[in-house]
Amino acid sequence: MSQPRNKDSNAPSGGVRDTHEIVGARMRELRKAKGMTLQQLAGTTELSVGYLSQLEREQAVPSIRALNTISRSLGVNISWFFLDPERRADPEATIIVRAARRSALRFESGIRDELLCPSLGGNLEMLLCTFEPGASSGELYAHDGEEAGYVSEGQLELRIDDETYLLNAGDSFHFDCKRPHGYGNPSDQRTVVVWSVTPPHY
Numbered sequence: 001m002s003q004p005r006n007k008d009s010n011a012p013s014g015g016v017r018d019t020h021e022i023v024g025a026r027m028r029e030l031r032k033a034k035g036m037t038l039q040q041l042a043g044t045t046e047l048s049v050g051y052l053s054q055l056e057r058e059q060a061v062p063s064i065r066a067l068n069t070i071s072r073s074l075g076v077n078i079s080w081f082f083l084d085p086e087r088r089a090d091p092e093a094t095i096i097v098r099a100a101r102r103s104a105l106r107f108e109s110g111i112r113d114e115l116l117c118p119s120l121g122g123n124l125e126m127l128l129c130t131f132e133p134g135a136s137s138g139e140l141y142a143h144d145g146e147e148a149g150y151v152s153e154g155q156l157e158l159r160i161d162d163e164t165y166l167l168n169a170g171d172s173f174h175f176d177c178k179r180p181h182g183y184g185n186p187s188d189q190r191t192v193v194v195w196s197v198t199p200p201h202y
Contacts, residue, residue, distance in 0.1 A: 024058040025121070026081055030074050031056075033120040033200040035143070044073040077104065094118050102128070110135030110185075116194075125200035131156070131191040136184030147181075147197050148174040154191030157184045 031041055038056075042049045047066060054060035055070075062070075071077060080103055095118065102114040110132035117126045131154070140159060149156075149172060156167045159182045160175055166186070167173060175181065177197075185191040 024056040026119070027070065027074075028056040029119060029121045029200075030076065030080070033125070034074065036074075041070070041073060045069045109138065111137070113195075120200040123199055125197040127195045127197070129193045129195045131185035131193070133185060133188045133190065135191075137182045140180035140182045142180045143177050145177045145197060145199050146174065147177055147195065148172070149193045149195040152192045152194060154185060154189050155187045156191050156193055157186045159183065 031038070038049045038052050041047075041052055045052070045066075047069065051060065051066075052070075055062055055066075067081060071080060074080075097116055097118055102116070104112060104114050112130045112132075114128040114130075115126075116128055117124065129149075151167045151169055151171050153169055155169075156171075158165045158167060158173055160179050161181075165173070
């Protein structure tokens, strides 16, 4: 059944085809995992809070332009919001993530995160993080929760408080996220890390 079209004056015109229905739950869980309010998302997208709320509740059909704007603000590709028809029909999809069906988050910094858990709606987030040479998270930051990881390839520079640690393939880490932290790839080769965060932070 098709969803009613949004009548908000701030919403761009033109809708996504019914066969590519937006998954409002995926938009909502990603926004919340990133710690963003609807007001903050509205500020970065220049779309109204009412319109964004309707999208999350699947009471409006978005335009491609609006969805592109939202995806950029949340740091994902537009495909993040669409259900893979095969995955939707697969009963294992709430438990298993097949390698060919991972959702990916890409950042301008040169970091690519692939979601290893079925969603960001639970208490644990698991990622496969790939750092291009020189890629970095930038300035130190802090948030609630814990992080742990295993370096499977390359080198990872982990910065916590005033200390800097260099990890090589086979090394692992764990720390309290309330401590200011950052990370990067100091080498000229790619780095791959299996990373866990609780609660989800995206």
